Amino acid sequence: MNRKRAFLITCIIRKGLTSSLLSHLANAGVKDYGITPVRTLALHESRRALGLFQRFRLVEEPGEMLHFLVGPDQEEAALDYVARGCELTVPGRGSVYSQEVDLLGWEKDIPHALFPVLEGNPVVKHSSLVGICCVLQRGQANEVARVALDMGLSVPAISFGHGMGIRDRLGLLRVAIPGQKEIIHIAASGYDAETLMRMMIRTGQLDRPGKGFIYLYPIGKGLVDTKITHGAARHVASVEQIIAVLDELKGDVGWRRRSHRELVKVDPRHFLGDLLDLSVVCNEGSGKDLVKAAMRAGAGGATISRMKQFFEHASRPKGMSSAREVCDICVNKNMLGEVLGALEESGLFQEEASGEVWIRKALKAYTYNPDHSSRPMNLDAGFSSRGMA
């Protein structure tokens, strides 16, 4: 199978800005992209009721997560174009970042030379960013995602998905265990990411069976939304604006690092390494069968989320639907061949599924692992988590 290297650009923006982003992308000639609805969280400062109520209230706002692919030479230009076009340098409008991916089953050419090189210094500079993805039972994401806000790191985005794992090996009894998941997406400075991950593990009690799964992945470059509080401003510039300027002056976010100490201790045996994150993108309805095939080949499970794919009319491959599913499967590096073989065998690249695979690195992952636990094996183990291979 022919592999291609590309950069996946991910923009997470407020819903009111979608049409402006789409028209900017259309001007640049980007016609193939996928959109997933998300909600973003922020803290709202409420100064009422004699302080009897919580001072910071969590507010949810609708947003959209948009993905598109560019060639390696276009990474910076694309990020810069999006960030300037949507004024993402102003905190509170959204984030944009890039990830290096290996593409399998991607028939078309990766777009080159779409984005004009803009004048002046590029606005997207932060390197050393790390992405955090956390899969939890439906209804629990707000509490865990709030950690990123309380730590003052960045604005988290949450999307919906459906988990597959041990649950799907129970036969029809699976209907008795809810499979709906919430997926938290956070991009944070690499200096804070591990602390954040540990705090999220503690808040979400991910060291218990069936609670969830979290992993870190590298981000190439990006601009992260840092507007974590809303409310009346009492200064000429908000703290977020000052941070944004300092980031720009320093050219990096390393100056923000606050502590070397690990705030939360997590048993290191539980971290899993040498991982790859496979995103199997296929027509809606094909995902479950493909994941089952991957599970038979040794994958522990997957989270399936929906994505609406938009194409340039002429370039639409035959059989490819607008309703797509993204099945995220984390596997050990040495199992990649086997899982890909199983996926191909079960028709991933055929017309019905019209699938493709994005392969990305994952830095480290964590979930409850009965092999490493002194607790007795519980039936719930891994029902909702993406059990590791």
Place this chain on the structure above:
Amino acid sequence: MQKPGQKKENLKITLSQRLEILGNYAKIKVAEQLKSVALIISYLVLFQSLVLGMEILDAGSIALGVVAIIVGLAFFMEGLVLGIMPLGEIIGLRLPEKSPLMVVLLVAFVLGVGATFAEPAIGILKNAGMGVKPWEAPLLFLVLNKYPQYLVWGVGLGVGFSVLLGMLRYLHGWSLKPFIYVLVTCLLGLTGWAYLDPTMSSVSGLSWDCGAVTTGPVTVPLILALGIGVCRVVGRGGLENSGFGVVTLASLFPVVGVLVLSLGLAGLSPKPMSREEFYGPANRAEILPLFKDEEHLIRYVLENGSESDQLAFWNQNKEEMAAFLKSLVSDQDRIRRIFGEDPAGFSRWLSRKATSQQRDWVLEARAELLASTQGQIPEAMSSFWELVHRNILISFQAVIPLVGFLLFVLLLVLRERLPQADEILLGILMALVGMVLFNIGMDTGLTSLGNQVGERLPASFKSVALPEQKVILEGFDEKAIQTAIDEHGKEHRFFYWKRDDKILAIPLDEKNMDPGGKRYVHVPVKGPILGKEKGWEGILLVVLFALVMGYGATLAEPALNALGLAVEEITVGTFRKRMLVHAVALGVGLGMALGVMKIVLGIPLFLLLAPSYVLALGLTRCSSEEMVNIAWDSAGVTTGPVTVPLVLAMGLGLGGQVEVVEGFGILAMASVGPILTVLAVGLAVARTQRVSLEETSE
């Protein structure tokens, strides 16, 4: 941990582990439904026992019914989520991609028409129409009693056309707003015109109520899921169509359908007249078109007319009436034509409705007829098995044809396989079981409770007789009768009755006195509970009752819960199901309160509908497309199997006591309420979001 290459088969787990998983699952699902019905049940029980101060009859069977409702709802909702909604969504996903436009539209149309026939909520309106007085509202009587099948077709075609138009909307990315502006303006215009026309005015309430009840608990989730599926494959970026809006059209077009149908039938209907004119022989030719034939007219007169009405019908000539009844005895064929195919129809009329004189005439003519039938007068109470049988039939009728049609489209038209077939089939089965249990529960539990409260409700503002608590006073002597005078010097007769340790003064009703037999039948009277007769305090109590009942009943509506789930899913939790359901419930409560005021105070429906819809149009103008779709859809889903029987019980109870022409319009008001509340909540949410976005734009 799994080693590479190792195959994973189904997990082997023990029976106790299986039971533990199932037990947890059942506990969660039942607890959810318990929460949703808790308010309405406890409210009705408390209102009946504390406010109205009356005991609850058949408490045991009501309690069992409530349990059946909760378990049934748990099954049904799970069946919707597992089976019916995924099925609708798969078809929505595949249909536009694999079929030409004509097939998509045909499927949509058939689905819409079929849904109306599968879930005959209109039957409920027909029942409500039994109290319509043909002399006051002849056109309404004509539509409901002579041409109910036209009514069902009018509504069905309206719904079919709506689903078709809804699909076209998605495929072309049209906004819902222009449809709403045009339709609502036309409808208000038509209703306004109908309001001024004495013949048409009575049907406007019915037509708006028809719009409200068309979409049942199977149709709504199915149509929603279908729309959501279609919207996932069509449309362009930035457009906000996400699958809602069809239910809106399906609530508006049937109103058009029924109004047009009524216009068409208006020529056949006589003008409204007085009761005397109706029963009198002079207008016989004019009123005959209201009935199928003369036999149906006679049956109506015999069953609904008072003694003097019947006398008027037979030219004030007792002999003529007697001759007619006597002639009936020997003419079995005519009996069948008058009283229907039910062989006991005649004897039931004889034993329940006929006057003693009429009974004597018939007895005289054929003494043995009554003797042979007296022992066999069928009991009104149906047996338990009959109840189960009837509800199984209703549930299968609601689920199987629709699901069967969709499976036919998927397997034979689209030639697709059914993904996750085991799960979907299990879901459909659960929906069926749930619906049977739910319907049985409604019949024995909630409807009975609602009827008890509904019948007694007017006691809060006026005095109401309680015939089931009547006491026969033996040895009644006329000497015991006393006289009281009022401030105008008018005399009123009364007597003292010693009951337990108390001596009560009872106003004398001469009709209840049987001097020959020395008996007096005392029928206790209740009310007014608050204030004086027809005082504002009592009316306020009724209005408040309607508000809380509407709110509580709506929380339990399965179709609304399905809509809430879909909205939460589409908005990734930014518009929570809980928020939507409570906003809608509040709207229904407010709408019902207004609807009850319409009935109690006799306000014309148009004067309530017009300002509400004008306000709704104004809010629609300011709201986002997504919110408009959700809010107007909420209007269509609110009035379902929990709310409608309760509203009818209340409406009939009130309508019977306050002498109104027709009790329609409560449901119509309960539909416009949620539009207003949901749009208002949506605007409030949008405002906070806009403020925070504006903070970031320079």
